[in-house]
Amino acid sequence: MSALAQLPPVELQSMTETWLDAVARTEKRAYTHPWSRGNFADSLRAGYHAQVLTQDETLLGYLVLMLSPGEAHLLNITVDPDQQGRGLALHMIGELVRWSQAQGAQSLWLEVRVSNVRARQIYERYGFKAVGLRRNYYPLAPFKREDAVVMSLPLMP
Numbered sequence: 001m002s003a004l005a006q007l008p009p010v011e012l013q014s015m016t017e018t019w020l021d022a023v024a025r026t027e028k029r030a031y032t033h034p035w036s037r038g039n040f041a042d043s044l045r046a047g048y049h050a051q052v053l054t055q056d057e058t059l060l061g062y063l064v065l066m067l068s069p070g071e072a073h074l075l076n077i078t079v080d081p082d083q084q085g086r087g088l089a090l091h092m093i094g095e096l097v098r099w100s101q102a103q104g105a106q107s108l109w110l111e112v113r114v115s116n117v118r119a120r121q122i123y124e125r126y127g128f129k130a131v132g133l134r135r136n137y138y139p140l141a142p143f144k145r146e147d148a149v150v151m152s153l154p155l156m157p
């Protein structure tokens, strides 16, 4: 039996305004350069596919996905630092792949920091391939930026 199967079920639900404070708090703990609360609010206003992963109404993680004709773009996927290593990111990726396919997307795209080896390994394990590099895409330190690896996953119909 997997570790997840022994716990109360996790649930993916829409990220509504009421989740934004908790999401912004987790985001600050998870990243050196976090999105602001306003970035998430803008994503909701823009109609992006935004979901929270919860267990007993406690926030475990979240994702933000932008859908455009034929493709989906993962803008943010985060697991609370205290909840990492339980397979929750893999669970969310599986769900968003199914959702994107159901919307007619033929490919899923994302950018990830060159230095984010753990996330890159998870995406590779899932079948994403590195297809390009965006130079100086992310802020790193004052006057310093970091490249992004562009990764993509073909979605079978």
Ligand SMILES: CC(C)(COP(=O)(O)OP(=O)(O)OC[C@H]1O[C@@H](n2cnc3c(N)ncnc32)[C@H](O)[C@@H]1OP(=O)(O)O)[C@@H](O)C(=O)NCCC(=O)NCCS
Pocket (backbone or CB within 6 Å): 002, 003, 004, 030, 031, 077, 078, 079, 080, 083, 084, 085, 086, 087, 088, 089, 090, 091, 111, 112, 113, 116, 118, 119, 122
């Ligand atoms: C990157 C990130 C999203 C990964 O989340 P996560 O939930 O820790 O990832 P997962 O647990 O799903 O990763 C799979 C790992 O869990 C293991 N796993 C998979 N299913 C499992 C299960 N049922 N029970 C226990 N472990 C499991 C996998 O073997 C893998 O092991 P590893 O630790 O050797 O890599 C998370 O570290 C994070 O939020 N980081 C900060 C934000 C970030 O970098 N986001 C990505 C930006 S592009």
